[in-house]
Amino acid sequence: MTTSEVERTPEIVSAADAQARPLDRIWRTAPGIAGFFSTVDHKEIGKRYIVTAFLFLAAGGIEALIMRIQLSRPNGHLLTPDQYNQLFSTHGMTMIFLYALPILSGFSNFLWPLLLGSRDMAFPRLNALSYWVYVAAGLFMYAGFAIGAGPNDGWFNYVPYSTRPYNPGLNIDFYSLGMIFLGISTSVGAANFIVTVARTRAPGMSVDRLPIMIWGTLTASAANLIVVPAVSLAFFMLWMDRQFDTHFFDVSQGGQTLLWQHLFWMFGHPWVYAIVLPAMGMVSDGLPTLCRRPLVGYSVVALSTVATMVIGFGVWVHHMFATGLPNLALSFFSGASIVITVPSAVAVFAWTATIWLGRPILNTAFLFFSSMIVLFVIGGVSGFMTASVPVDWQLTQTYFIVAHIHYVLIGINVFPVVGALYYWFPKMTGRMLDERLGQWNFWTMFVGFNLGFLPMHLSGLRGMPRRVYTYADGMGWDTLNMITTIGSFLFALGVLLLAVNVIGSLRRGRIAGPNPWDGPTLEWSVPSPPPPYNFAVIPRVASRHPLWEGRLPDVEVGSVVSSGMVLDHGRETIATTPLDGEPDLILKMPGDSYSPFLLAIGMTVLFVALLLHAWWVVAIAGLIIVFAMLIWLWPERELAEVAENAHD
Amino acid sequence: MTDAAMLQGPIGPLPVGPTARRGVGWWGVLCLIATEAALFAYLLFSYFYFAVQFDKTWLPDPHPSLKLALPNTIVLLLSSVAMWWGDRGVRKGARGQLLIGVALALVLGTIFVVVQGFEWRNKGYALRTGSYNSLYFTTTGFHMAHVVAGLGVLLMILIWSGLGYFSPRRNAPVLIASAYWHFVDVVWLFVFTTFYITPYLY
Numbered sequence: 001m002t003t004s005e006v007e008r009t010p011e012i013v014s015a016a017d018a019q020a021r022p023l024d025r026i027w028r029t030a031p032g033i034a035g036f037f038s039t040v041d042h043k044e045i046g047k048r049y050i051v052t053a054f055l056f057l058a059a060g061g062i063e064a065l066i067m068r069i070q071l072s073r074p075n076g077h078l079l080t081p082d083q084y085n086q087l088f089s090t091h092g093m094t095m096i097f098l099y100a101l102p103i104l105s106g107f108s109n110f111l112w113p114l115l116l117g118s119r120d121m122a123f124p125r126l127n128a129l130s131y132w133v134y135v136a137a138g139l140f141m142y143a144g145f146a147i148g149a150g151p152n153d154g155w156f157n158y159v160p161y162s163t164r165p166y167n168p169g170l171n172i173d174f175y176s177l178g179m180i181f182l183g184i185s186t187s188v189g190a191a192n193f194i195v196t197v198a199r200t201r202a203p204g205m206s207v208d209r210l211p212i213m214i215w216g217t218l219t220a221s222a223a224n225l226i227v228v229p230a231v232s233l234a235f236f237m238l239w240m241d242r243q244f245d246t247h248f249f250d251v252s253q254g255g256q257t258l259l260w261q262h263l264f265w266m267f268g269h270p271w272v273y274a275i276v277l278p279a280m281g282m283v284s285d286g287l288p289t290l291c292r293r294p295l296v297g298y299s300v301v302a303l304s305t306v307a308t309m310v311i312g313f314g315v316w317v318h319h320m321f322a323t324g325l326p327n328l329a330l331s332f333f334s335g336a337s338i339v340i341t342v343p344s345a346v347a348v349f350a351w352t353a354t355i356w357l358g359r360p361i362l363n364t365a366f367l368f369f370s371s372m373i374v375l376f377v378i379g380g381v382s383g384f385m386t387a388s389v390p391v392d393w394q395l396t397q398t399y400f401i402v403a404h405i406h407y408v409l410i411g412i413n414v415f416p417v418v419g420a421l422y423y424w425f426p427k428m429t430g431r432m433l434d435e436r437l438g439q440w441n442f443w444t445m446f447v448g449f450n451l452g453f454l455p456m457h458l459s460g461l462r463g464m465p466r467r468v469y470t471y472a473d474g475m476g477w478d479t480l481n482m483i484t485t486i487g488s489f490l491f492a493l494g495v496l497l498l499a500v501n502v503i504g505s506l507r508r509g510r511i512a513g514p515n516p517w518d519g520p521t522l523e524w525s526v527p528s529p530p531p532p533y534n535f536a537v538i539p540r541v542a543s544r545h546p547l548w549e550g551r552l553p554d555v556e557v558g559s560v561v562s563s564g565m566v567l568d569h570g571r572e573t574i575a576t577t578p579l580d581g582e583p584d585l586i587l588k589m590p591g592d593s594y595s596p597f598l599l600a601i602g603m604t605v606l607f608v609a610l611l612l613h614a615w616w617v618v619a620i621a622g623l624i625i626v627f628a629m630l631i632w633l634w635p636e637r638e639l640a641e642v643a644e645n646a647h648d
Numbered sequence: 649m650t651d652a653a654m655l656q657g658p659i660g661p662l663p664v665g666p667t668a669r670r671g672v673g674w675w676g677v678l679c680l681i682a683t684e685a686a687l688f689a690y691l692l693f694s695y696f697y698f699a700v701q702f703d704k705t706w707l708p709d710p711h712p713s714l715k716l717a718l719p720n721t722i723v724l725l726l727s728s729v730a731m732w733w734g735d736r737g738v739r740k741g742a743r744g745q746l747l748i749g750v751a752l753a754l755v756l757g758t759i760f761v762v763v764q765g766f767e768w769r770n771k772g773y774a775l776r777t778g779s780y781n782s783l784y785f786t787t788t789g790f791h792m793a794h795v796v797a798g799l800g801v802l803l804m805i806l807i808w809s810g811l812g813y814f815s816p817r818r819n820a821p822v823l824i825a826s827a828y829w830h831f832v833d834v835v836w837l838f839v840f841t842t843f844y845i846t847p848y849l850y
Contacts, residue, residue, distance in 0.1 A: 006817065009661045122672045191679035195672050203659075225679060229687035237694075237786070246775055246782035248694070254706060254779035259697055263690060565659065574662075575672065586664045587672065626800075633804075635813050635821060640665020643815035 006644055008586060010565040010574070018536035021568045027119070027532035029592055038592040040124035041532060045131050046110025047428060050421075052135060053103035057414075058499075059142075060094035061492055063087050072485035074473035084469035085152040086171070090145050092155030093175065097182060098138045100275040100413050101224075105130070105189055107420055108217040108278060110428060112193065114523035114530060115211050117202025117539045119573040120589055122195040125596050125632060130189035132600030137182035140607060144174025151175035154467065156268065156319075157238075159249040159260045164242040173242060173611055176235040181607050183232040190221035190228070198578045202522065204541040204559070205581040211521055211544075212295065215302045216281025219309045220274035227274075227313075231267035234260055243613070258323060265316035273312040276408065277305055279416040280347055283369045286423045287351055289519045290366040291358025294545060294552065297350040304343035311340045321392045330389050337387035344380055348373055364438030368419030371446055375411025379404060382457065397467075400460025406453045418445070418498060425502070426516045430528045431509030437501045445494030452487025455480045520545035525561040537564035538574050541581070570638065588639040599628035666820040668739070677824045681831045684794065688835050691787045692842050698779055704850075706780055711847040716770070720763040721840050724795075727756035728833040731802070735826040738809070738819045746809050746822070753829065754802045761795055764788065784843060791832070791839055798832045801825045 013021075029035040029044065039045070067087055070076040079087065109127060113120055121127045144150050149170040153162040162172045197210070197218050210218075237248040238260070247253035249260055288295040295301060317325065317333035351373050360366055382404040386392045395401060418441075425433050459480045464471065471477060515524040522539055523530075524547055542558035543549055549557040565574060571589035576582055602624030609617035635641035666673055698706055734749020768785070775785040805825045808814065814822055 005664045007661045008664050010659055012659070123676060126676075187683050191676060191683070194679055195675040198675055199672050225683045226686045229683055230690045233687060233690045233694075237782075240782070240786065244775065246786070247779045248782055250779070253777075254698070254702065255782075256698060256701055256779070259694060262697065263694070266690070575670070583659055583662055585667070585670050586662050588665045630804075633821075635808060635818075641818065641820065642813045643818045645812075645815070 005569070005640065008569075010567060010583075010586065012564060013537060013566045014563040015537050015561070018566045018568075021536070021566055023533045023536060023566075023568055024531060026568065026571055029532065035592065037597045038594050040120070040128045040590065040592055040596070042109050042113050042121045042124065042127055043428075043530060043532075043534075045127050046106050046108070048131055049102055049106030049109055049134070051106075052131075052138070053099050053106055054499075056094050056098040056138060057103070058495075060091050060099060061495060063091040063094070065488060065492055067091070068485040068488045070470065071481050073482065074471055074475075074478055076470050079469060081469045082152065085467075086145065086148075086150040088467060089151040089154050089157075089175075090142075093141060093151055095409065096155055096271075096275070097179070098134075098141070100409060101186065101220075101271075102134055103413075103417050104217065104220070104275065104278040105134075107282065107417070107424070108193060108213070111213065111424065111523060112196055112217070113200070113534055114427070114526065115214060115521055116197070116200060117205060117522045117535060117541060118196070118200040119534050119538075119567075119571070120200075121192050122198075122200050123192045125590055125593050126188050126192050128593075128596035129599055130185045130192065132597055133185035133188075133603060134182065136600050136604040137178055137185060137607075140181055140604065141174060141178035144171060144178070149174055156264055157235075157260075159238065159241075159257050160251075162238060163249055170611070173239060176239040176242075177607050177611055179235045180232045180239075181603065183228045184603065186224050187228050190224040193217055193221040194225065199575045199584075200573060200587065201576050201581045202539050202541050203574065203576055203581060203583050205576070207579055207581075208299070209541055209544045209581075210302075211281075212284035212298070212301055212305070213278065213281035215305045216278040216284075219305050220277045223270045223274050223309050223312070227267045227270045230263045231271075234263035234267070237263075258320070261320050261323065262316070265319045268319065269316040270309065270312050272408070273309050276412040277308065279372075279413050279420075281305065282420040282423075283351065283372055283416050284347070285521065286365060286420060287369040288354050288358070289517050290363065290369070290423075291354050291360045293354065293358040294520075294548075295350060296353040296357060297346070298544065300346050301350045304346040307343040308340060311336060311343070315340060318387055318392070321389050322396050334387055334389050338384065341380060341384050341387075344376075348377060348380075363422070364433070364435060364442050365419045365422035367439075367442045367446075368415050368422065371442075372411060372415040372419070375407055375415060375449075378454075379407030379411050382407065395460060397465055398460035399456045399464045399466055402466050403453050403456035403460060406456070410449060410453070415445075421498075421502075423517065424523075425505070426512030427523055427528050427530070429506060429509070430512055431505055432512050432516060433501050433505045433509060437497060437504075441494055441497040441501055443494075444497055445491055448487050448490030448492070448494050450487070452484050452491055455483045455487075459484070515547070520548040522546055522561070535561075535564075537562075537566050539564055588641075590636075590639060593632070595628050595632040599625060599632065602628055663817075665818075667817050668819060669823060671820050673820050673824050674827075677827050681827065684831065685835065687790065688787075688838060691783070691790065692838060695783055695787070695842055698783065699846075707847050708780060712844050713770075714844055716763055716767050717840060717844050720760055720767070721836065723756050723763070724760045724833050724836055727753045727760065728830050730756060731826050731829050735819075735822050738814050738822050739816055741816045743809065743812070743814075746814065747806065750802055750806045750809060750822075754799060754806060757795060757799050757802065757829075761792065761799070764792060764795075787839055787843070791836055794832045794835070798825075798829050801828060 029039040029041055070078045152171050153167060160166055197214055240246040241248055241250060247255045249255045249257055251257060284295055284301055315333055315337045317329055318337045321330060355370060386395055422433050422438060459477050462476050464477045512528045514527050526534060539561040540559060543556045545552060546559035546561065549555060549559055567573065571591060573587050573589055574583055575585040575587040577584050602621050605624060606618060606621035609621055730749050730752035734746045737745025737749055774781045802825060805822055
């Protein structure tokens with residue numbers, strides 16, 4: 001090409017005619033190792049995210065089981081106090097940072113362009129970068145654990161325990177730098193989701209037609225963009241205190257220990273919503289399909305998603321009720337924490353009404369989705385209780401809090417995620433998960449989970465403190481702990497059944513076809529698994545349920561998936577206006593590229609060198625990073641980034 | 649073919665590729681600015697948190713001198729003006745104006761970095777003495793890092809402008825760099841006001 005194209009009227013063809021176009025050649029990733037390191041296909045990246053996050057879930061689960069063996073009986077001595085400290089801290093770090101958000105990013109990455117009627121995310125290379133950085137940061141943090149220097153101060157890592165005088169090893173340095181590193185992945189991923197929803201939806205998909213899952217991940221992403229810097233800064237300050245003798249947290253030199261808690265929880269509480277709202281969104285989209293009707297109260301559910309996050313910015317101090325803050329602060333944050341139950345309750349009532357008014361199909365996905373409502377209510381009530389200051393004073397630092405956090409995170413993250421896997425696995429692989437094994441899988445997990453975590457409330461009420469590596473007998477905790485350990489192993493067995501089902505079904509599962517659940521949204525209009533370009537022609541959307549039009553009363557019709565813009569002059573998709581979703585621009589999409597991988601390598605070298613104070617290696621890493629960014633950002637004629645008359 | 653077109657409704661000619669602010673890159677830089685602005689908000693939150701906790705005793709005595717900081721702030725603002733003038737140039741196709749504007753912004757930005765270096769030397773690089781100095785050097789250090797990154801970006805814009813990559817239609821990188829540069833300057837106003845002005849106000 002000598003001149004780049006300036007303007008074009010998109011050619012509109014039928015989906016059948018589009019089969020003759022070279023879309024597959026344009027979009028397909030090269031096979032083998034070259035494609036593995038260079039692909040920017042959101043479906044590939046999404047699946048990698050899901051697999052990697054499940055591996056971290058397994059690692060975190062094994063850590064939990066080892067702790068449960070220790071705690072199954074009083075005076076257990078399988079683990080030393082230091083080993084126990086590292087295990088519970090690494091367990092928390094793994095589940096909260098390396099599993100809970102990345103698994104949702106995985107589903108969102110895979111599903112978003114398919115739900116939105118687009119051919120990829122807005123920034124495909126940034127998407128690849130966010131995955132590579134996630135893997136690198138995860139390995140970095142686990143490298144510390146592998147050499148016996150894992151985090152050992154709990155996942156929220158309070159100072160002064162985590163400062164150098166009290167914690168001299170490399171443990172906290174691995175954790176601090178690792179968290180800053182991981183923050184890069186989270187932030188670029190969040191930016192990508194925001195721009196994707198703003199700019200790359202199918203024509204006609206106005207904001208009131210977005211699937212709820214989009215609302216969930218969008219809200220979480222907007223929050224992450226704003227709150228991740230708080231935790232990155234806190235960990236940076238801590239690392240500086242430890243390595244360069246600054247005094248942010250050193251009281252003897254004018255530092256403040258509570259500054260850590262403020263910065264951590266300003267991030268930490270919105271993060272809790274970031275790791276549940278997208279999962280709630282998946283339920284809001286999947287559950288209605290399995291109830292054969294639209295979600296009850298779409299608008300209020302979408303608004304309550306956003307409202308939860310807005311209020312969620314103002315509740316962080318409820319993690320700090322026992323730190324001696326002024327009464328006014330306690331009252332304000334207690335009030336906000338109680339108010340936040342309102343939008344959560346809206347979602348609960350909407351799901352319940354959807355089941356009530358629908359004709360539910362009692363399959364595995366439905367069981368996981370609907371059981372989440374029950375677990376959410378239990379976790380919500382215990383959260384509501386501890387929002388009250390006097391109750392919190394009684395219960396903080398006990399197993400009651402451990403029970404609460406697990407009902408929330410397993411209940412509203414793991415159960416919806418497994419449900420989502422049963423629901424969307426056919427789209428990802430083209431095969432169904434086995435339904436009979438699925439029922440076993442569900443009941444084992446559900447019974448195991450409740451058997452394990454319900455008694456923890458009672459252990460907490462009876463005064464068992466969290467984070468103790470062992471306990472004396474005769475405290476009234478023995479039986480409860482034994483039951484909890486049995487429950488946790490049963491739960492683990494359930495997760496193992498899921499793994500067996502996935503591995504078996506990948507090879508022998510029933511062939512799914514494009515729309516096995518008779519679902520209403522755009523992802524079900526394309527083959528399973530979808531071709532590299534997703535949509536042969538860009539659909540036009542006229543309602544929230546493009547594939548159910550004509551069967552629903554009072555619903556606009558006019559969505560078209562059988563014909564549309566073919567956009568086959570290279571990798572292209574359509575950019576639409578942010579609110580109304582009207583066609584605005586033909587977006588040139590970048591091809592596969594090694595620069596994200598190279599950039600992630602440069603960053604990995606940088607963080608390892610910072611850990612070891614190897615300053616000349618830091619300089620080399622800087623050069624790799626600059627080089628990778630130059631390749632990435634150099635204006636390309638093929639992407640229409642260079643002036644039409646320039647010659648080079 | 650015509651049936652297909654009728655179902656879809658009319659779609660007129662559309663621009664191809666990023667034109668000015670209509671591409672995705674512009675939205676990308678807005679996200680970057682949002683997250684970086686949040687970072688500085690947390691740094692300044694830390695400042696006010698310490699200030700509230702310790703009251704006046706926490707501030708250095710005498711208060712920070714404006715002798716270098718105020719003129720340097722003006723230099724940085726002028727650099728923003730130069731960049732703005734340069735990006736007006738590219739939008740009307742005046743390549744000379746673009747080149748001069750970006751080059752001027754680059755020079756003024758470099759002066760800011762050098763003067764800020766002197767400011768740090770006057771303060772004895774005292775990162776290790778007390779929480780005030782730790783926060784002062786960390787906050788201005790983060791800002792300095794952003795300025796240096798911005799200078800790198802401006803340098804690339806200058807090179808690409810020299811190669812004639814930009815036109816009134818194709819200029820997204822210039823506008824993106826320009827937005828980032830303005831952000832770096834505006835955020836300095838917050839840092840400057842907090843560290844240099846507020847101590848005199850109470």
